[in-house]
Amino acid sequence: MLIQSAFAAARQVFSAPLRGILWKSLALTIALLGLVWLGLTRLFGYLLEGHAISASYPILNSFAFFLAGAGLFVLLAYLLPVVSAIVAGYFLDDVAEVVEATDFPADPPGRPLPVGRALLYGLRFAGLSLIINLAALLLFFIPGINIGVFFAANAYLLGREYFELAAGRFRSIEEAAQMRVQYRGTVFAAGAIVAALVMVPVLNLLTPLFGAAMMVHVHKRLSASRGSTIIPPSRSRIGA
Numbered sequence: 001m002l003i004q005s006a007f008a009a010a011r012q013v014f015s016a017p018l019r020g021i022l023w024k025s026l027a028l029t030i031a032l033l034g035l036v037w038l039g040l041t042r043l044f045g046y047l048l049e050g051h052a053i054s055a056s057y058p059i060l061n062s063f064a065f066f067l068a069g070a071g072l073f074v075l076l077a078y079l080l081p082v083v084s085a086i087v088a089g090y091f092l093d094d095v096a097e098v099v100e101a102t103d104f105p106a107d108p109p110g111r112p113l114p115v116g117r118a119l120l121y122g123l124r125f126a127g128l129s130l131i132i133n134l135a136a137l138l139l140f141f142i143p144g145i146n147i148g149v150f151f152a153a154n155a156y157l158l159g160r161e162y163f164e165l166a167a168g169r170f171r172s173i174e175e176a177a178q179m180r181v182q183y184r185g186t187v188f189a190a191g192a193i194v195a196a197l198v199m200v201p202v203l204n205l206l207t208p209l210f211g212a213a214m215m216v217h218v219h220k221r222l223s224a225s226r227g228s229t230i231i232p233p234s235r236s237r238i239g240a
Contacts, residue, residue: 001225002186005217006193008103012213013206017098025091025209032083033076080207081133081154081198085126085161087208092165095212104220110169121168125161132157151195158198158207159191162215170219183222190218 012018093112100109113121132153160180167176180187194211198204 001221002189002193002218005190005214005221008217009099009210009214012099012102013209015102017102018095018209018213021091021094021098022206022209025087026205028090029083029087029205029208032086033080036079036083037076079130079133080204081158081195082126082129084158084198084207084211085129086123088162088165088212089121089123089125091208092162092212093169095209096166096169096216099213099216100220103217107220113165113168121161121165125157129154129157129161151192151199154195154198155188155192157191158194158211159187159189162194162211163187163190163219166212166215166219170223179219179222186218186222190214 013022096110097112100107133150135153163180164173164176167179171179194207194214197207197210
């Protein structure tokens with residue numbers, strides 16, 4: 001099921017119906033990363049200039065700036081899941097509508113989450129992801145453990161976020177969370193696939209669209225496997 005869902009999502013990310021959303025998602029992801037980069041470079045530059053080693057040792061100052069720049073790339077890698085959470089919350093409904101219409105045309109379409117609730121989902125998971133990834137960053141200099149912690153933490157976080165967003169189009173918040181817990185192993189494995197994409201340079205920019213499309217498939221297939229009929233909840237139940 002997971003392999004089928006992953007291949008279906010990969011196919012749809014570059015399909016014509018999703019192409020427009022793809023470019024907007026890439027633009028927003030790059031813009032957010034750019035803002036983070038700008039803010040961090042300004043902060044690092046201020047700190048380094050304020051604590052210049054010595055005018056007599058310019059080569060040491062240059063080396064310090066080089067190390068700070070290299071460190072920023074590492075920090076951005078750890079912050080990408082945070083940015084992905086925000087972008088996913090913004091574009092999830094657009095992606096889900098296309099996936100549902102093209103791959104599940106016989107099923108009733110889901111009901112879009114209110115914009116405020118969708119952004120709240122994204123910001124909530126972004127905040128949790130920020131805390132956990134900064135904690136994982138502290139283990140950066142411990143070989144083996146650092147990658148393992150980064151991967152496991154994001155497999156859980158990304159699986160949880162994308163699944164609840166996809167399921168929330170058909171279920172109340174409580175029901176979506178209960179279903180995630182019921183199928184925690186499958187959701188974690190699906191999140192691991194998304195987390196693996198996060199670790200691939202350049203391709204990781206596709207994480208929001210790929211994760212959203214994949215979790216729509218996962219939710220649909222899990223619902224079908226247990227024989228449940230998924231009917232979009234009323235707006236009163238999702239807090240519209």
